[in-house]
Amino acid sequence: MRYTFSAWLFFFYFYCFLGWVWETCYVSVRQGKWVNRGFMHGPFLPIYGSGAIVVLIFTLPFRTAALQVFLVGMVSATVLEYFTGVAMERLFHVRYWDYSGKPLNLNGHICAVSSLAWGVFSVILTIYGHNPVERFVLNMNENLLEMIVFALTACISVDMTASVREALDLKELLISLEENNEEFRHLHKRFEVLTAFYGGGLKEKSEAGLRKISSAIGTGKELYDKLGENGKRYKDTSKAALLEKLEKAKRGKEYTGMRALLRRNPDAVSRMHAYAFNEFLEFTRQEENKTGRKDAGR
Numbered sequence: 001m002r003y004t005f006s007a008w009l010f011f012f013y014f015y016c017f018l019g020w021v022w023e024t025c026y027v028s029v030r031q032g033k034w035v036n037r038g039f040m041h042g043p044f045l046p047i048y049g050s051g052a053i054v055v056l057i058f059t060l061p062f063r064t065a066a067l068q069v070f071l072v073g074m075v076s077a078t079v080l081e082y083f084t085g086v087a088m089e090r091l092f093h094v095r096y097w098d099y100s101g102k103p104l105n106l107n108g109h110i111c112a113v114s115s116l117a118w119g120v121f122s123v124i125l126t127i128y129g130h131n132p133v134e135r136f137v138l139n140m141n142e143n144l145l146e147m148i149v150f151a152l153t154a155c156i157s158v159d160m161t162a163s164v165r166e167a168l169d170l171k172e173l174l175i176s177l178e179e180n181n182e183e184f185r186h187l188h189k190r191f192e193v194l195t196a197f198y199g200g201g202l203k204e205k206s207e208a209g210l211r212k213i214s215s216a217i218g219t220g221k222e223l224y225d226k227l228g229e230n231g232k233r234y235k236d237t238s239k240a241a242l243l244e245k246l247e248k249a250k251r252g253k254e255y256t257g258m259r260a261l262l263r264r265n266p267d268a269v270s271r272m273h274a275y276a277f278n279e280f281l282e283f284t285r286q287e288e289n290k291t292g293r294k295d296a297g298r
Contacts, residue, residue: 011049011133012049012050012053016046039261040160041159054076056126070122092170174277177276243283
Protein backbone atom coordinates (compact mmCIF):
# COMPACT_ATOMS: atom_id res chain seq x y z
CA MET A 1 0.00 0.00 0.00
CA ARG A 2 1.41 3.36 -1.05
CA TYR A 3 0.53 6.31 1.20
CA THR A 4 0.71 10.01 0.44
CA PHE A 5 3.04 12.24 2.42
CA SER A 6 0.03 13.68 4.28
CA ALA A 7 -1.10 10.17 5.22
CA TRP A 8 2.32 9.31 6.65
CA LEU A 9 2.33 12.52 8.69
CA PHE A 10 -1.14 11.75 10.02
CA PHE A 11 -0.02 8.27 11.04
CA PHE A 12 3.00 9.76 12.79
CA TYR A 13 0.93 12.25 14.78
CA PHE A 14 -1.74 9.68 15.60
CA TYR A 15 0.76 7.18 17.01
CA CYS A 16 2.58 9.98 18.86
CA PHE A 17 -0.74 10.60 20.60
CA LEU A 18 -1.40 6.90 21.33
CA GLY A 19 2.12 6.60 22.74
CA TRP A 20 1.47 9.57 25.01
CA VAL A 21 -1.77 7.99 26.26
CA TRP A 22 0.03 4.74 27.06
CA GLU A 23 3.05 6.32 28.74
CA THR A 24 0.99 8.84 30.71
CA CYS A 25 -1.34 6.17 32.06
CA TYR A 26 1.53 3.83 32.90
CA VAL A 27 3.73 6.44 34.62
CA SER A 28 0.76 8.06 36.41
CA VAL A 29 -0.26 4.71 37.92
CA ARG A 30 3.33 3.97 38.91
CA GLN A 31 3.85 7.41 40.47
CA GLY A 32 0.44 7.47 42.14
CA LYS A 33 -0.32 10.88 40.67
CA TRP A 34 -1.06 12.48 37.30
CA VAL A 35 2.05 12.82 35.13
CA ASN A 36 1.83 14.52 31.73
CA ARG A 37 4.50 12.23 30.33
CA GLY A 38 6.89 13.13 27.56
CA PHE A 39 9.48 15.54 26.25
CA MET A 40 6.83 17.89 24.84
CA HIS A 41 4.09 19.85 26.59
CA GLY A 42 1.24 18.53 24.47
CA PRO A 43 -0.14 14.97 24.21
CA PHE A 44 2.50 13.67 21.81
CA LEU A 45 5.49 11.36 22.24
CA PRO A 46 7.62 11.49 19.08
CA ILE A 47 9.57 8.32 19.93
CA TYR A 48 6.35 6.31 19.61
CA GLY A 49 5.31 8.03 16.40
CA SER A 50 8.78 7.49 14.93
CA GLY A 51 8.81 3.88 16.13
CA ALA A 52 5.41 3.23 14.55
CA ILE A 53 6.48 4.70 11.20
CA VAL A 54 9.74 2.69 11.17
CA VAL A 55 7.86 -0.49 12.06
CA LEU A 56 5.24 0.09 9.36
CA ILE A 57 7.86 0.80 6.69
CA PHE A 58 9.69 -2.47 7.42
CA THR A 59 6.74 -4.76 8.23
CA LEU A 60 3.89 -3.79 5.86
CA PRO A 61 5.33 -5.89 2.99
CA PHE A 62 4.62 -9.04 5.07
CA ARG A 63 1.96 -7.69 7.43
CA THR A 64 0.24 -11.07 7.95
CA ALA A 65 3.35 -13.00 9.06
CA ALA A 66 3.34 -12.49 12.84
CA LEU A 67 6.79 -13.91 13.58
CA GLN A 68 8.49 -11.85 10.88
CA VAL A 69 6.62 -8.75 11.99
CA PHE A 70 7.69 -9.37 15.59
CA LEU A 71 11.38 -9.82 14.76
CA VAL A 72 11.72 -7.06 12.18
CA GLY A 73 9.66 -4.62 14.24
CA MET A 74 11.63 -5.40 17.42
CA VAL A 75 15.01 -4.88 15.73
CA SER A 76 14.10 -1.74 13.76
CA ALA A 77 12.39 0.00 16.68
CA THR A 78 15.18 -0.93 19.10
CA VAL A 79 17.82 0.53 16.77
CA LEU A 80 15.74 3.71 16.51
CA GLU A 81 15.35 3.94 20.29
CA TYR A 82 19.09 3.46 20.87
CA PHE A 83 20.28 6.13 18.45
CA THR A 84 17.54 8.53 19.58
CA GLY A 85 18.64 8.10 23.19
CA VAL A 86 22.30 8.62 22.31
CA ALA A 87 21.55 11.72 20.24
CA MET A 88 19.35 13.29 22.91
CA GLU A 89 21.90 12.68 25.65
CA ARG A 90 24.70 14.22 23.60
CA LEU A 91 22.57 17.21 22.72
CA PHE A 92 20.91 17.87 26.10
CA HIS A 93 23.30 16.07 28.56
CA VAL A 94 20.24 14.37 30.11
CA ARG A 95 18.71 10.94 29.60
CA TYR A 96 14.96 11.28 29.43
CA TRP A 97 14.62 7.51 29.73
CA ASP A 98 17.16 5.23 31.36
CA TYR A 99 17.25 1.43 31.44
CA SER A 100 20.51 1.17 33.39
CA GLY A 101 18.78 -0.77 36.17
CA LYS A 102 17.16 -3.22 33.78
CA PRO A 103 18.72 -6.59 32.85
CA LEU A 104 20.44 -6.94 29.46
CA ASN A 105 20.60 -3.21 28.78
CA LEU A 106 22.99 -1.47 26.39
CA ASN A 107 24.41 1.74 27.85
CA GLY A 108 21.04 2.36 29.50
CA HIS A 109 19.43 3.38 26.20
CA ILE A 110 17.80 0.05 25.35
CA CYS A 111 17.12 -3.20 27.18
CA ALA A 112 15.71 -6.66 26.51
CA VAL A 113 12.30 -5.91 28.06
CA SER A 114 11.88 -2.76 25.99
CA SER A 115 12.91 -4.57 22.81
CA LEU A 116 10.42 -7.38 23.44
CA ALA A 117 7.73 -4.77 24.08
CA TRP A 118 8.56 -3.17 20.73
CA GLY A 119 8.13 -6.58 19.09
CA VAL A 120 4.71 -7.12 20.65
CA PHE A 121 3.73 -3.56 19.76
CA SER A 122 4.77 -4.22 16.16
CA VAL A 123 2.51 -7.27 15.88
CA ILE A 124 -0.46 -5.46 17.43
CA LEU A 125 0.12 -2.41 15.24
CA THR A 126 0.80 -4.05 11.89
CA ILE A 127 -1.60 -6.99 11.96
CA TYR A 128 -4.48 -5.55 13.97
CA GLY A 129 -4.34 -1.90 15.02
CA HIS A 130 -3.25 -0.17 11.84
CA ASN A 131 -6.03 -1.55 9.62
CA PRO A 132 -8.87 0.69 10.93
CA VAL A 133 -6.56 3.71 11.05
CA GLU A 134 -5.51 3.05 7.48
CA ARG A 135 -9.15 2.77 6.31
CA PHE A 136 -10.06 5.97 8.13
CA VAL A 137 -7.25 7.96 6.51
CA LEU A 138 -7.68 6.53 3.02
CA ASN A 139 -11.41 7.27 3.07
CA MET A 140 -10.88 10.84 4.23
CA ASN A 141 -11.14 13.74 1.82
CA GLU A 142 -7.60 14.63 0.73
CA ASN A 143 -8.08 18.36 1.28
CA LEU A 144 -9.46 17.78 4.76
CA LEU A 145 -6.55 15.46 5.56
CA GLU A 146 -4.03 18.08 4.45
CA MET A 147 -5.74 20.76 6.58
CA ILE A 148 -5.64 18.52 9.67
CA VAL A 149 -2.00 17.62 9.06
CA PHE A 150 -1.06 21.28 8.52
CA ALA A 151 -2.74 22.35 11.78
CA LEU A 152 -1.09 19.52 13.74
CA THR A 153 2.30 20.31 12.21
CA ALA A 154 2.03 23.96 13.24
CA CYS A 155 1.02 23.14 16.82
CA ILE A 156 3.62 20.42 17.27
CA SER A 157 6.39 22.59 15.79
CA VAL A 158 5.68 25.35 18.30
CA ASP A 159 5.55 22.82 21.14
CA MET A 160 8.77 21.10 20.07
CA THR A 161 10.61 24.43 19.76
CA ALA A 162 9.61 25.41 23.29
CA SER A 163 10.51 21.97 24.68
CA VAL A 164 13.94 21.97 23.03
CA ARG A 165 14.57 25.45 24.45
CA GLU A 166 13.72 24.20 27.96
CA ALA A 167 16.03 21.21 27.56
CA LEU A 168 18.86 23.48 26.40
CA ASP A 169 18.20 25.85 29.33
CA LEU A 170 18.49 22.88 31.68
CA LYS A 171 21.73 21.80 30.01
CA GLU A 172 23.22 25.30 30.41
CA LEU A 173 22.21 25.41 34.07
CA LEU A 174 23.73 21.99 34.77
CA ILE A 175 26.99 23.01 33.11
CA SER A 176 27.05 26.19 35.19
CA LEU A 177 26.41 24.31 38.44
CA GLU A 178 28.98 21.65 37.58
CA GLU A 179 31.65 24.26 36.85
CA ASN A 180 30.96 25.73 40.28
CA ASN A 181 31.84 22.37 41.82
CA GLU A 182 34.77 21.55 39.52
CA GLU A 183 37.43 23.38 41.54
CA PHE A 184 36.38 21.63 44.72
CA ARG A 185 36.56 18.24 43.00
CA HIS A 186 40.13 18.94 41.88
CA LEU A 187 41.01 20.04 45.38
CA HIS A 188 39.44 16.89 46.81
CA LYS A 189 41.36 14.64 44.42
CA ARG A 190 44.65 16.26 45.38
CA PHE A 191 43.76 15.75 49.02
CA GLU A 192 43.04 12.04 48.38
CA VAL A 193 46.41 11.60 46.65
CA LEU A 194 48.27 13.20 49.54
CA THR A 195 46.24 11.22 52.06
CA ALA A 196 47.24 8.00 50.31
CA PHE A 197 50.85 9.17 50.24
CA TYR A 198 51.07 9.98 53.95
CA GLY A 199 48.98 6.94 54.81
CA GLY A 200 51.56 4.64 53.27
CA GLY A 201 50.87 4.93 49.57
CA LEU A 202 54.60 4.74 48.89
CA LYS A 203 56.16 1.60 50.29
CA GLU A 204 59.71 2.04 49.05
CA LYS A 205 62.22 0.94 51.65
CA SER A 206 65.46 1.68 49.81
CA GLU A 207 67.67 4.64 50.58
CA ALA A 208 66.63 6.26 47.27
CA GLY A 209 63.01 5.69 48.18
CA LEU A 210 63.45 7.33 51.58
CA ARG A 211 65.12 10.36 49.98
CA LYS A 212 62.20 10.62 47.55
CA ILE A 213 59.72 10.51 50.42
CA SER A 214 61.67 13.10 52.38
CA SER A 215 61.72 15.44 49.38
CA ALA A 216 58.02 14.97 48.78
CA ILE A 217 57.25 15.66 52.41
CA GLY A 218 59.17 18.90 52.25
CA THR A 219 57.15 20.19 49.31
CA GLY A 220 53.80 18.51 49.99
CA LYS A 221 53.23 18.63 53.75
CA GLU A 222 52.19 22.25 53.71
CA LEU A 223 49.65 21.62 50.96
CA TYR A 224 48.36 18.54 52.79
CA ASP A 225 47.80 20.52 56.00
CA LYS A 226 46.19 23.37 54.11
CA LEU A 227 43.77 21.07 52.34
CA GLY A 228 42.91 19.32 55.57
CA GLU A 229 42.20 22.60 57.37
CA ASN A 230 40.38 24.39 54.58
CA GLY A 231 38.66 21.54 52.75
CA LYS A 232 35.43 21.68 54.73
CA ARG A 233 35.33 25.47 54.63
CA TYR A 234 35.83 25.43 50.87
CA LYS A 235 33.11 22.79 50.48
CA ASP A 236 30.69 24.94 52.47
CA THR A 237 31.56 27.95 50.32
CA SER A 238 31.08 25.93 47.15
CA LYS A 239 27.69 24.70 48.38
CA ALA A 240 26.61 28.25 49.21
CA ALA A 241 27.63 29.44 45.74
CA LEU A 242 25.68 26.58 44.16
CA LEU A 243 22.56 27.43 46.13
CA GLU A 244 22.97 31.06 45.14
CA LYS A 245 22.99 30.04 41.47
CA LEU A 246 19.88 27.92 41.99
CA GLU A 247 18.09 30.80 43.69
CA LYS A 248 19.04 33.05 40.80
CA ALA A 249 17.75 30.45 38.32
CA LYS A 250 14.46 30.27 40.23
CA ARG A 251 13.90 33.97 39.64
CA GLY A 252 14.32 33.54 35.88
CA LYS A 253 11.47 32.76 33.51
CA GLU A 254 13.25 29.60 32.31
CA TYR A 255 13.00 27.92 35.72
CA THR A 256 9.33 27.01 35.42
CA GLY A 257 9.89 25.36 32.05
CA MET A 258 12.87 23.33 33.27
CA ARG A 259 10.97 22.15 36.33
CA ALA A 260 7.94 21.20 34.21
CA LEU A 261 10.20 19.28 31.81
CA LEU A 262 11.54 17.14 34.65
CA ARG A 263 8.04 16.63 36.05
CA ARG A 264 7.05 15.14 32.71
CA ASN A 265 10.11 12.88 32.86
CA PRO A 266 10.39 11.63 36.47
CA ASP A 267 12.93 8.94 35.52
CA ALA A 268 15.33 11.36 33.80
CA VAL A 269 18.98 11.23 34.86
CA SER A 270 22.21 12.97 33.89
CA ARG A 271 25.37 10.91 33.75
CA MET A 272 27.43 13.86 32.55
CA HIS A 273 26.35 16.19 35.36
CA ALA A 274 25.10 13.82 38.05
CA TYR A 275 25.99 16.06 41.01
CA ALA A 276 24.44 19.20 39.51
CA PHE A 277 21.37 17.32 38.30
CA ASN A 278 20.71 15.82 41.74
CA GLU A 279 21.21 19.19 43.40
CA PHE A 280 18.72 20.78 41.02
CA LEU A 281 16.17 18.02 41.70
CA GLU A 282 16.60 18.42 45.45
CA PHE A 283 16.25 22.18 45.17
CA THR A 284 13.00 21.89 43.17
CA ARG A 285 11.61 19.38 45.69
CA GLN A 286 12.34 21.75 48.55
CA GLU A 287 10.70 24.62 46.68
CA GLU A 288 7.62 22.50 45.99
CA ASN A 289 7.45 21.51 49.66
CA LYS A 290 7.66 25.18 50.67
CA THR A 291 4.88 26.05 48.24
CA GLY A 292 2.79 23.14 49.56
CA ARG A 293 3.21 24.29 53.16
CA LYS A 294 2.28 27.86 52.25
CA ASP A 295 -0.84 26.68 50.42
CA ALA A 296 -1.80 24.45 53.34
CA GLY A 297 -1.45 27.37 55.75
CA ARG A 298 -3.87 29.59 53.89
